[in-house]
Amino acid sequence: MNERFELPARLRTTSIVLMLVGVLVLVIGGATLLTGDHHAQTRFWIVLLQNSVFFLMMAVVSVFIQAAASLAQGGWIVAYKRVPEAIGANVWVFGAIAAVILLFIAFGLNIDGHNPIYHWTHPEGDKILEGKSAFLNKGMFAGFTIVTIALWAFFGYKFRALSLAQEKAPTNSTKIYWTMVKWSAGFLLVYALTQMSTTPWMWLMSIDAHWYSTMFSWYTFGSAFVSGMALILLFVLSLKNHGYMQLVTKEHTHDLGKWMFAFSIFWTYVWFAQYMLIWYGNIPEETTYFKIRQQGPYGLIWYSVFIINFVVPILVLMSRPSKRNYFTVTFMALAIIFGHWLDFYIISMPGPMGADWTLSWYELGVFAGFAGLLMFVVFNTLTKASLVTANHPLLKEAVLHES
Amino acid sequence: MAIKKFAVGCYDDEAVLFPAVEKVRNSGYKLHDVYTPFPVHGLDKALGHKETDLHVAGFIYGITGTATALGFMSWIFTSDWPLNFGGKPHFALPAFIPITFETTVLFAAVGMVLTFCYLNQIMPGVKKHVFHKRQSDDLFVVVLELNEHVSEQEAIDFLKSTGTVETSVQIAESEWWYGRFDKEEEYEKLNATV
Numbered sequence: 001m002n003e004r005f006e007l008p009a010r011l012r013t014t015s016i017v018l019m020l021v022g023v024l025v026l027v028i029g030g031a032t033l034l035t036g037d038h039h040a041q042t043r044f045w046i047v048l049l050q051n052s053v054f055f056l057m058m059a060v061v062s063v064f065i066q067a068a069a070s071l072a073q074g075g076w077i078v079a080y081k082r083v084p085e086a087i088g089a090n091v092w093v094f095g096a097i098a099a100v101i102l103l104f105i106a107f108g109l110n111i112d113g114h115n116p117i118y119h120w121t122h123p124e125g126d127k128i129l130e131g132k133s134a135f136l137n138k139g140m141f142a143g144f145t146i147v148t149i150a151l152w153a154f155f156g157y158k159f160r161a162l163s164l165a166q167e168k169a170p171t172n173s174t175k176i177y178w179t180m181v182k183w184s185a186g187f188l189l190v191y192a193l194t195q196m197s198t199t200p201w202m203w204l205m206s207i208d209a210h211w212y213s214t215m216f217s218w219y220t221f222g223s224a225f226v227s228g229m230a231l232i233l234l235f236v237l238s239l240k241n242h243g244y245m246q247l248v249t250k251e252h253t254h255d256l257g258k259w260m261f262a263f264s265i266f267w268t269y270v271w272f273a274q275y276m277l278i279w280y281g282n283i284p285e286e287t288t289y290f291k292i293r294q295q296g297p298y299g300l301i302w303y304s305v306f307i308i309n310f311v312v313p314i315l316v317l318m319s320r321p322s323k324r325n326y327f328t329v330t331f332m333a334l335a336i337i338f339g340h341w342l343d344f345y346i347i348s349m350p351g352p353m354g355a356d357w358t359l360s361w362y363e364l365g366v367f368a369g370f371a372g373l374l375m376f377v378v379f380n381t382l383t384k385a386s387l388v389t390a391n392h393p394l395l396k397e398a399v400l401h402e403s
Numbered sequence: 404m405a406i407k408k409f410a411v412g413c414y415d416d417e418a419v420l421f422p423a424v425e426k427v428r429n430s431g432y433k434l435h436d437v438y439t440p441f442p443v444h445g446l447d448k449a450l451g452h453k454e455t456d457l458h459v460a461g462f463i464y465g466i467t468g469t470a471t472a473l474g475f476m477s478w479i480f481t482s483d484w485p486l487n488f489g490g491k492p493h494f495a496l497p498a499f500i501p502i503t504f505e506t507t508v509l510f511a512a513v514g515m516v517l518t519f520c521y522l523n524q525i526m527p528g529v530k531k532h533v534f535h536k537r538q539s540d541d542l543f544v545v546v547l548e549l550n551e552h553v554s555e556q557e558a559i560d561f562l563k564s565t566g567t568v569e570t571s572v573q574i575a576e577s578e579w580w581y582g583r584f585d586k587e588e589e590y591e592k593l594n595a596t597v
Contacts, residue, residue, distance in 0.1 A: 276497045282489070318462070320454075 003387040007379050008242050015375035022369010029362045042116040042352045045105055046207075047366050049117065050348040052098035053203050054227075054341055055370045056149070057195065057220065059094050061228020062087035063156045064191050067184035075397030076255055079247045081389050083235045085163055086381040088156035093377050094370075095149035102203060106141050117352045120209040128210050136206055144202045148194040155187045160381075167391050177393050196221050204344075207351040211289045215274040220347070222267035226309075227340040229259040230333035235378060237330055244387055247399050250324045254403040257323030260336060264313035267340075268306075293346055297355040301346050308339030341367060407548055407577045409435060410555065411534045412562030413569040414543040417443060423545060423565035424449050430561060432553070435546040435577065438538040455522060461515045468510025472503040524579040532575040542569075548577070 033044040062084035069077040077084070105117050115121045120136045123129035129136070162183065166176045200220040205212065213219075233256040239245040275294075278286045294302045313332060322328045349357050389395060410432075414420045420443070427434050428451065437450060476499045480486070485493045520526045538544040547558055549572070559570050 272497075272500060276500065279497050280491075282491075320458070 002390065003244060003246070005239065005244055005379075005382045005387050007383050011238070011242075011375065011379055015372045015379065018368045018372025019376060020372075021365055022372060025362055025365025025369065029365075033362065038111040038116060039353070039356065041111055043358065043362065045101070045109060046117055046348055046352050047363050048101045049105060049203075050344050051341075051366050051370050052094065052101045053348075054224075054344040055374060056091070056094040056098045056152075057224035058227045058231055058337070058340075059087050059091050059374070060152045060156070060191075060195065061225050062232060063091060063152065063159060063187060064195075064225070065228070065232070066159050067155075067187040067191070070180050070184040071188065073181075073394070075394040076252060076401040076403075078389055078392050078394045078398035079252050079401065080232070080236045080239075080245060081163065081392070082382060082385065082387050083232050083239070083378075085160040086378045087231065087235070087374075089160040089381050090374075090377040091156035092153035093373070095153045099145055099149050102145050103142060106138055106145075117207060118209070120206055132209070136202075136209065141202050141206075144194075144199055148199045151190045151194070155183070155190065158183060159187075163389060163392075164385055166389065167386070169391060171391060172393070173391075174393050195224065204347050207348055208289055211286065213274050213278070213286075213289075215270055219267070219270045219274055220344075222263060222270050223340040223343050226260055226263035226267055227337045229256060229263065230336045231374075232256065233260065233329060233333045234337075235382075237326055237333075239382070239387065240326075247388060249401075251401050251403040252398075253326065253329055254320070254323045255401075257317055257329045257332075258403070260329070260332060261313060261317035261323070264309060264317070264336065268310040271306075271309075292350045292355070296350075297357060298346055298350055301342055301357075301359075305339060305343050305346060308335055309343060405577050406574060408550070408555070409534065409573050409575060409577075410547040410549055410558035410562060411571045411573055412545045412547075412565065412567040413535055413537070414545065414566060415541065415568050416566075417543065419566040420543045420545070421446075421449055423562075423567075426565050427545060427547065432558065432561070433548040435548040437546070438534065438544040440537075440539050440541060440543075443543075457515060457518060457522070460518050461511050464514030465507045465511035467514075468507040469503055471510070472506035473499060476502065526579075529579045529581055531579045532573075532577075534573060534575070535569070535571075 029044050033040040065077065066081070066084050066088060068074075105115075106121060109115050109117060118141075119126075120129050120132065121138055123133045123136075159180070162176055162180050166173075169176055195217065197217050200217040201212075204220060205216045233253065236245060236248055236256070237253065240248060275290060278290060292298060312335060316322055316328060316332055345359070345363070392398075412423070414423060420437075420439075424434075424437060424446070434450070437446065439446065477494060480495070481493045488495070488498075491498065524531060534546050535542055535544045545562070545567075547562070549555060549558055555572050559572065562570050
């Protein structure tokens, strides 16, 4: 079977328009914010940081789910495997953007003699930051950032290359299938040591450098994972909507819906566990993190995040018919991605911006730009190979899948 | 509690069982049940079983657990016996959440297990008639319910035509019962008469 995807004009236009919005907002933002006071300049950079890290982490989930499915020998994912492959193969785009922004913020950003986002770049005179400086310093930051992004991008590219090689392999050959299992084990190790433990400390937790939480990386992983699954679902349904991906049935979207449902609860579990321990411990240096977010000026976003990411998914996605309804799952996928974007917003904003937060043209414009870029690169990659992984040993199992 | 007459057909192959079930459903005979040694994929669909509302029951049990835990704790800590725990408010919602979560899970799990047992007529201490001892070993047993309008011989011939390896007619209790020895003996006698 060979199913070639041709990018419909409407999708191309949408993605280009979204990208243009992003570029336009960036130009206007550069002209107005970067010439403004230090608050405006900080806003310019922190929004870029939030978006680039969010989109990068969301994209890497596609690499992770391929590795996890490959190791578990999961068959059902094979029906739409080209979608996570295409997202994974474009990790390098978002990785490059994130690397430039992160490294600039750590090394180049200097407003009135201090770094408004990463305070720890100048630890002099601050006992706590000096104590952390063995780990939290510019060299380590650059090292973690570059190594992490390089590995993620490499594995994303490698998995797609292996899958494309399988197409050309002799029929019923399982050699590449087992090669993929080995590479998957390698990636899980990389992912565990980066996304699930150290890298979010560097990129996000160090914005509030005095505060720390051992659950933080799990919490960002929960966010990334649920929005990553929602992203895969959106691409699959978008392809189905244009008449492609005939092998994907309600059984597959049902299972993707289950992932979104289950990991919305997982995210809430970690989110709440982190909150409750600090609430119960009631140590001032820990509670300041939540004081500004929950009871302070960010209260509205805090509770919106809880409702969008937990209350709505658990109630809407709980029943079987709603997971088998294309409209409901699409709506929920969009809501979840936006909700977790808001979650990243509330992770990154309060540290540098303080009480004066804004959520208007610049924030949403940059989000639109990143979304357009994601659509553009992923759809373009999808056109480059057959949408059906025809020679995959588990394809039959995937087609017969019953959820 | 109803003593009924049954025609029993045993199959030793899944591949024969599925067409046989199909034929039974088309024949007009009343299908009592099918017993298999292991869960057979797709048999529920072949039998035309609809999805049960077990999950709706589970949701209700879960909500009951949530309400019980939250209500009980709130009542205790705000009005019945307010205590000061480390300066926390009396209505300390975050501290209630773990217990609420556990109670929700407990209620949903126990409630669903009991409901499942009830729907399947299984429970510790209750008995059901076993149509063939090998139904838990290596035979697939299809049981048809007979009444006075149905000829036993025709039913048996029909079952044989679908590829059985063994057939029998049995008079037995169709429902579950609480097992007592005197009652068991009655059944033994009853079955022996056929």
